Amino acid sequence: MKRSYTIFIFAMFILIVGACSNSNGTEKDQNEGTAVETTVANEETPLTAHATMINTQGEKVGTAKLEQVDDGVMIFIEASGLTPGLHGFHVHEKGKCDPPDFESAGGHFNPTNKEHGFDNPKGPHAGDLPNIEADEEGYVRAEVLANMVTLEKGKKNSLFKKGGTTLMIHSQLxxxxxxxxxxxxxxVSCGVIEK
Structure with a gap:
């Protein structure tokens, strides 16, 4: 009898503690729900940009989408009309693409005054990017991380600096x-980076 009574008391204790913690949990969940909603409401839209790639005749040959990520800016590029094989791909320092030579885009984007090249101990430029490869039909589709630039305005390495910037594809690697x-x-192909 004493054992049954002890079990009964223990079971009642468990039920009471469970009910209390469930009640507290509900309040906590409601408060957390509010916090989550507030957080979601305050989240910023990811920073993005785009570029319309043109050839030396001024014809549209592709597009690029840019997105701010933790490590820099991810660039998704698609373009056609290239020779098959590897091509140099860079960010240039001016936001102008005047065909046929695209000299209006200036040199590579280089806010830190480095020399060109990943294999250069005094480099690279912030605008130096890995080569991209066109297939046998001259079509390229690539995803490239530019880890020395940002889409945040006001920063020294921002692609939205005064005067703008461009993406450039070259004829050779x-x-x-x-x-x-x-x-x-x-x-051979240029695109102004725009919001």
Whole structure:
């Protein structure tokens, strides 16, 4: 009898403690729900940009989408009309793409005054990017991380600096060391980076 009574008391204790913690949990969940809603409401939209790629005749040949990520800016590029093989790909310092030579885009984006090239001990430029590869039909689709730039305005390495910036595809591959542009040949496709 004494044992049954002890079990009964223990079971009642468990029920009471469970009910109290459930009640507290409900309040906590409601408060957390409010906190979550507030957090969601305060989240900023990811910083993004785009570029319309044109060829030396001024014709649209592709697009690029840019998105701010933790490590820099992710660039998703698609373009056609290229020669098959590897091509130098860079961010240039001015927001102008005047065909046919795209010299209006200036040199590589280089806010830290480095030399060109990933294989250069005095480099690279912030605008130096990995080569991209066009297939046998001259089509390229690539995802490239630009880890030395940002889409945040007001920063020294922002792609939205005064005067703007561009994306550039060259006719040949970038050797990652020759000055000033990796011996990557002519500028064959250009796109102004815009919001």
């Amino acid at each position: 970038d050797d990652y060391k020759s000055q000033p542009a990796g011996n990557s040949g002519d500028r």
